Amino acid sequence: MVTVDQTKSKVRCTPVDSLRKLIQDIFEQNSLITATWSQLRRRDNVSYTKVQVKPVTLKNQLHYQFAFHYTNKVLHENLTPAEAAERMTLLCEETFRQGLLCTTDADYQILISKKYKVSILTKSASKTAVDLSHNRKKQYVLEDGVPVSFLVELGIMSEEGRVLARKYDKFRQINRFLEMVQDVIPHLPEGRPLTIVDFGCGKSYLTFALYHYLSVQQRRSLNIIGLDLKADVIEHCNDLANKLHYGDLKFLVGDIADYDELNEVDMVVTLHACDTATDAALEKAVRWGASVILSVPCCQHELFDQIESNVMNPLLSHGILKERFSALATDAIRAKLLDLMGYKTQLLEFIDMEHTPKNILIRAVRGQAGQTADMWNEYTAFRDFIHADPYLERACADLLPGGGKPKEAAPNHGADASQENSNGESIKGVTQDASHCDHC
Numbered sequence: 001m002v003t004v005d006q007t008k009s010k011v012r013c014t015p016v017d018s019l020r021k022l023i024q025d026i027f028e029q030n031s032l033i034t035a036t037w038s039q040l041r042r043r044d045n046v047s048y049t050k051v052q053v054k055p056v057t058l059k060n061q062l063h064y065q066f067a068f069h070y071t072n073k074v075l076h077e078n079l080t081p082a083e084a085a086e087r088m089t090l091l092c093e094e095t096f097r098q099g100l101l102c103t104t105d106a107d108y109q110i111l112i113s114k115k116y117k118v119s120i121l122t123k124s125a126s127k128t129a130v131d132l133s134h135n136r137k138k139q140y141v142l143e144d145g146v147p148v149s150f151l152v153e154l155g156i157m158s159e160e161g162r163v164l165a166r167k168y169d170k171f172r173q174i175n176r177f178l179e180m181v182q183d184v185i186p187h188l189p190e191g192r193p194l195t196i197v198d199f200g201c202g203k204s205y206l207t208f209a210l211y212h213y214l215s216v217q218q219r220r221s222l223n224i225i226g227l228d229l230k231a232d233v234i235e236h237c238n239d240l241a242n243k244l245h246y247g248d249l250k251f252l253v254g255d256i257a258d259y260d261e262l263n264e265v266d267m268v269v270t271l272h273a274c275d276t277a278t279d280a281a282l283e284k285a286v287r288w289g290a291s292v293i294l295s296v297p298c299c300q301h302e303l304f305d306q307i308e309s310n311v312m313n314p315l316l317s318h319g320i321l322k323e324r325f326s327a328l329a330t331d332a333i334r335a336k337l338l339d340l341m342g343y344k345t346q347l348l349e350f351i352d353m354e355h356t357p358k359n360i361l362i363r364a365v366r367g368q369a370g371q372t373a374d375m376w377n378e379y380t381a382f383r384d385f386i387h388a389d390p391y392l393e394r395a396c397a398d399l400l401p402g403g404g405k406p407k408e409a410a411p412n413h414g415a416d417a418s419q420e421n422s423n424g425e426s427i428k429g430v431t432q433d434a435s436h437c438d439h440c
Contacts, residue, residue, distance in 0.1 A: 018118065023088050023101075030081070051068055064084035066087065104125060106122050106123060107123045141178040145162060147161035150209070174206060177206050187366070195264065195265050196269065197225050197265050198270070201237070204226050208240070208244075224250075226252070231253050275299045276391040278300075279395060290366065292366070297330065307387060335347055344367070346363045
């Protein structure tokens with residue numbers, strides 16, 4: 001057993017055998033919390049410069065994870081206690097001149113001279129034991145192992161509640177979405193049923209998840225409408241809603257531009273509505289006074305043909321970079337315009353859909369101060385710098401500073417559709433199809 005003097009003590013010129021004994025005792029007692037080895041003895045000896053060690057539990061067995069730090073990477077190796085003790089002994093004898101071993105009993109600062117003289121500084125323990133689970137179960141909103149009817153019907157979960165291996169990515173995506181919904185619940189009205197619209201709902205995995213979470217788990221009264229252009233998909237979703245007895249969930253065939261059955265909506269969800277269909281959904285949400293907007297844009301083509309900047313030509317001259325920049329600029333413009341119209345907006349990382357790598361979610365909650373001169377000037381400076389003429393600004397001109405008359409419509413870059421904004425003026429270049437396009 002390691003004898004610990006809780007006062008600072010230093011033993012000089014300790015034989016290497018004593019250090020071996022200390023390491024062996026620490027591993028036999030399972031008292032190691034973390035260890036760090038640094039200061040290479042010879043730089044031409046190994047490629048890594050530091051090694052960190054910590055205990056982990058793998059398959060209910062204690063192991064020790066060694067993290068080897070290289071210049072541009074970190075490699076890990078998991079060893080049994082006996083293997084770990086041997087490896088650490090080799091590290092101090094052959095590779096490093098300095099180590100810090102933090103245990104439940106004490107901290108040991110190890111210094112090894114060029115002539116292998118060992119100094120050990122012993123201090124009171126500075127760390128406490130932590131959860132060792134290397135692969136501990138993530139706490140999801142919907143748990144693996146607990147049957148959920150809509151997940152079973154959609155083929156994501158077995159009847160016993162086990163998530164199918166091939167559907168685990170979809171399971172994680174659903175839970176990530178519900179985590180984002182959890183965060184905005186305080187911003188939703190209380191004391192009355194909630195009205196929610198999901199534009200471009202597709203197969204409606206997330207629509208069903210939203211209904212289950214708010215209605216079944218949170219016991220909220222709801223009225224959820226899923227909208228999509230594909231009649232066969234909508235029929236299937238309605239059949240499943242009826243089978244699940246989700247009485248306040250219905251699906252309709254239609255597009256964003258034509259949907260005007262509601263005067264007020266509490267939450268608008270739009271996941272991968274293509275190009276400016278996302279903007280059409282955002283305009284609807286703002287004019288409805290939606291308390292919450294959750295939008296994952298897709299295929300932001302509108303700005304691609306608009307953006308011009310000699311200063312940025314090194315970036316814009318490469319098609320793939322211009323495409324990515326156009327997508328980021330589009331979402332930045334959308335977020336700023338929502339801020340100007342009374343929302344607090346965040347851009348969050350979502351989980352990739354099966355059919356597209358687009359994974360930025362715009363989350364906006366209503367109730368902020370809205371437009372200010374500084375915010376408007378910041379927005380217009382950016383817009384004018386890249387020569388953008390965004391659809392959302394034209395559609396919501398009457399809601400923005402100096403609005404009332406939209407700017408001249410941008411050229412139609414490949415979309416034949418057009419629609420009218422709330423002022424009755426034509427806005428060209430609008431992709432009305434809220435479903436997923438072939439590009440996605």
